[in-house]
Amino acid sequence: MNQSNKRNKSLGRGLSAILGTMSNNNVSNKINSTSTQNISLSKISENPFQPRSKFDNEKLHELAISIEQIGIIQPITVRKINAEQYQLISGERRFRASKIANFNTIPAYVRVANDEEMLQMALIENIQRENLNPIEIALSYKRLIKECELTQEACSEKVGKKRSTITNFLRLLKLPSEIQNGLIENKISTGHARALININSKTNQINIYNDIINNGFSVREVEQLSKEFSDTNYKSTFKSKKSQNLTFEYQKIIHDVSNKLNSNVEIKHNKSGKGKMTIAFKNNEDLKRIIKIINI
Incomplete structure (x- = not known):
């Protein structure tokens, strides 16, 4: 197995595997992975290169309180820019929470990485987290594929996911x-979103999306x-609170007859179960058109 294949397989096992492989590139990178x-x-x-655009301030403050009480359990990972400057690779929530907690220092692993490796590390670490929303995961896959010039197959190997999983997120x-915002929120x-993808009309997608929210489909x-x-x-x-009480069967009848x-x-x-169905018409000509369709 060549060195390139070894590197690809290690990426699929997560951030620690990436860092371990990178540390063998040259002597200057050989840093003890257990020391901080x-x-x-x-x-x-x-x-x-942080793919996550939003951080929950309330949860950051909760993490800050935890850090104040028990400290940093897992060190962050940084790369050295020069003698006095470092750049965060992973652990941004811990980094931000430590600032909120008014800490002066933070324990960190120091690694050497170029921009492409930084991007891959940040994206792969975020993809493997469980608290990302589906759109954040999809955007991470998109960036990993585009900016690292990968195929979906190569991307699946790096992150240890099935290619179909990546395709479904990208869709x-x-x-x-x-x-997309509704999915984030x-x-x-x-499951709702994946079903909506199969609808060709954007207008239909939006209308059904609104009915999912309002009618609880x-x-x-x-x-x-x-x-x-x-x-x-x-x-x-969805027109009023009354329409919210309609079952899916009634909703379907409305759609079928309306169309x-x-x-x-x-x-x-x-x-x-007793009730009435009302059909709206614009004028006499429209009424005649409806009667003709009904074939009365």
């Missing part, structure tokens, strides 16, 4: 930004809607 240094926080700059980035699940219900309205028009059914007649349709019913 206490480095002044003022000498450490943030990682410019989430094709969704409208409104839906946990308004919908990844399950993933299975959205999967059924994605089949029904992949290429046909979908009209949002068949190209008119707004409303259903009202009581607990016993």
Whole structure:
């Protein structure tokens, strides 16, 4: 096995494997992986390749309180820029929380890494974390593929994930930004989002997305809607609090009839099931058109 293949396989095993492989590149990089240094926080700059764009301030303050009480359990990892300056590779939450806790120094592993290696380390460490939202993971995969000039297959080998997993995450980035934000904010699940991807119309995607939130559609219900309205028009059914009480079956009837007649349709019913269906028309000509379709 050549050196290139060894390096690729180590990346798939995580950040520690990357650092271990890199330390063999030359004599100057041979630093004891079990030793740490206490480095002044003022000498450490943030990682410019950090793929995570948002940090929860409340959770950072909670971590700061924990650090004040028990200290740093896991050292951060930095690279040395010059005699007095370091740059963060991994551990940005611990780094930020230590500042909040008014610490002067922080324990750190010191490594030597070029910009590409820095990027790979930051991305791979973030991908392997469990608290990332699906869009952050997808963006990390996208950056790793684009900026490190990898194929999806090579990317899957580096991070130790199936290629289909990477493909499914990347597909989430094709969704409208409104839906991506909903996924970030946990308004919908990844299962909902993956079902929406199969719908060709962006308008339909947005309308169904809004109905997921307002009507509480399950993933299975959205999967059924994605089949029904992949290429046909979908009209949002949420109009008032009353419409929230409609079951999925009633919602589907509204969609089917509305699309068949190209008119707004409303259903009202009581607990016993008795009710009425209202079909809206614009004028006499529109009414005649609807009657013709119904074939009365």
